[in-house]
Amino acid sequence: MNKKENVYETIVCKxxxxxxxxxxxxxxxxxxxxxxxxxxxxxxxxHRRVIAKETGRIIPDKDPNLIGNFDESGNxxxxxxxxxxxxxxxxxxxxxxxxxxGTATFGGHVSETKIIFHKHYIxxxxxxxxxxxxxxxxGEYNPFLDCYFGEYSFNDHxxxxxxxxxxxxLSLFS
Numbered sequence: 001m002n003k004k005e006n007v008y009e010t011i012v013c014k015x016x017x018x019x020x021x022x023x024x025x026x027x028x029x030x031x032x033x034x035x036x037x038x039x040x041x042x043x044x045x046x047h048r049r050v051i052a053k054e055t056g057r058i059i060p061d062k063d064p065n066l067i068g069n070f071d072e073s074g075n076x077x078x079x080x081x082x083x084x085x086x087x088x089x090x091x092x093x094x095x096x097x098x099x100x101x102g103t104a105t106f107g108g109h110v111s112e113t114k115i116i117f118h119k120h121y122i123x124x125x126x127x128x129x130x131x132x133x134x135x136x137x138x139g140e141y142n143p144f145l146d147c148y149f150g151e152y153s154f155n156d157h158x159x160x161x162x163x164x165x166x167x168x169x170l171s172l173f174s
Contacts (some may be wrong), residue, residue: 013023019173038128041102041127042128045100045127048100049076049077049100052077052079057170058098058099062085064082064083064170066166066167066168067166067167067170067172068148068164068165068167069173070099070152070164072162078099079099079173080098080099082097083096089152090109091110091111092107092108092109093108093109093110093117096107096117101121101126101129102121102122102125102127103121103122103125103126104120104122105120105130108137113140114148115138115140115141115148116137116139117137118133118137119134119152120134133154133155135152135155136152136155136158137166138150138151139151139164139166140162146167146168147166147167147169148165148167149163151163
């Protein structure tokens, strides 16, 4: 048995001196052990990262209502696509977000000058690395660039802010 396999270390747990209980694979970054279903999800997320890098999109064959990036360096891994499932005349909206961490629900409000929405990853459809608490996005519309620019924060760390960009212009990311 190899002591190292890529970034993994294999540890053999023994019930006693003569009997091997089995192998436990532990990532060096202490990632949680995954169920078979979670392995399928993680494989899909790796595929999404490749597609995002190649095309600037998460799901290239669907047309999102809005597309954005929450990575301040512009890394394709930060791309997210918003699909509205309901938008009311008063500006309230809700729907699904697809990104490299999984599938999330969102709800919020948009006006001519501002947008605010809350994002919650669906655990059964998201990576173990996806945020488990809610994420709050707040941005202002820039008419010159036809984009919303703003900040997002995690519910469990509301004072720590991160930039994001959101637009209807799909060509901005291709």
